């Protein structure tokens with residue numbers, strides 16, 4: 037919860053335990069209510085607008101009462117692979133929907149596997165459904181969540197090729213992120229102690245919210261996530277799309293948030309070192325000196341960005357006996373891949389890089405930051421806020 041100046045007024049968290057798919061929506065619902073109830077009652081009444089960010093391409097079907105009729109299909113659920121042939125016949129070759137995990141592939145899969153009349157069902161993203169629980173309106177989404185459903189954020193419409201698909205009239209109406217949809221329902225207001233005039237707005241996706249939370253806001257500013265994998269996002273005047281490299285852009289007001297994701301990253305570091313070893317050994321590295329070791333650290337074959345090669349072999353040889361040298365080679369090599377990624381985005385037309393914010397488990401490694409600074413040749417900043425929720429709150433404070 038933030039105020040008009042952007043200062044945090046309250047913060048609440050709830051950690052998920054591993055949950056069977058069938059129970060997941062019930063857990064999402066109780067978690068949402070618990071989170072709101074954790075905000076001190078005295079200031080909960082002051083909340084004027086709420087928006088929710090959700091995991092991109094985590095989707096479900098529900099009935100006209102909003103009750104889920106299927107288990108949710110999570111962001112990484114690959115069942116949509118079965119629909120790819122059908123989709124390839126119709127969607128343009130560079131479309132972001134041409135992935136087994138896209139929302140559109142999942143919708144086609146659900147249509148194929150759900151008995152009954154689909155006209156009675158709504159297809160919603162995680163954030164849409166959670167917002168429905170508060171405002172009671174079904175069939176509404178935002179153009180961030182809807183991108184992987186095929187929605188065109190430039191023309192602000194569903195593209196005409198989608199009409200050729202056997203889609204029932206259940207596609208959500210798409211609004212800009214942060215647009216007020218309605219007040220909380222009277223039941224929710226009294227149950228959760230919210231003001232009856234509190235508005236619920238359209239949401240966004242986790243990664244866009246995390247980008248904005250970092251503090252990046254000008255064209256040329258970027259966020260690198262050094263988590264299990266390496267994810268780059270660069271704010272640009274121009275829209276960059278390249279299906280070969282898995283590059284696509286989200287609309288952010290009059291700008292575009294373009295990015296790509298590599299399979300390299302912290303998961304490979306974890307294969308060789310504990311987090312404690314990473315910290316201790318990193319302190320022994322001289323980051324001013326470039327490591328001559330040239331690796332392509334991967335857990336298994338294949339990468340898409342910045343090298344598009346499904347057969348690319350992990351390159352982790354030669355492995356020096358000294359673990360400090362080995363780690364130096366790994367950190368240097370991941371930094372080179374990051375620099376190559378930003379170069380590729382710029383070659384494809386993105387606004388030149390001016391500064392990089394960093395998030396994820398690797399962000400705290402100051403040695404790595406110094407290595408990356410040498411490779412990237414721009415300033416590297418710690419994120420101002422690490423919780424994605426902060427970025428979502430910015431949408432309703434200061435609409436994009």
Ligand code: ADP
Nearest residue numbers: 263264302303305306311314315396397398401
């Ligand atoms: P995700 O959410 O993508 O799973 P996190 O953002 O939690 O990942 O980051 C976890 C990763 O960070 C791990 O893969 C780990 O190897 C890496 N990591 C943790 N500590 C360090 C460190 N000191 N230096 C570099 N990498 C680190």
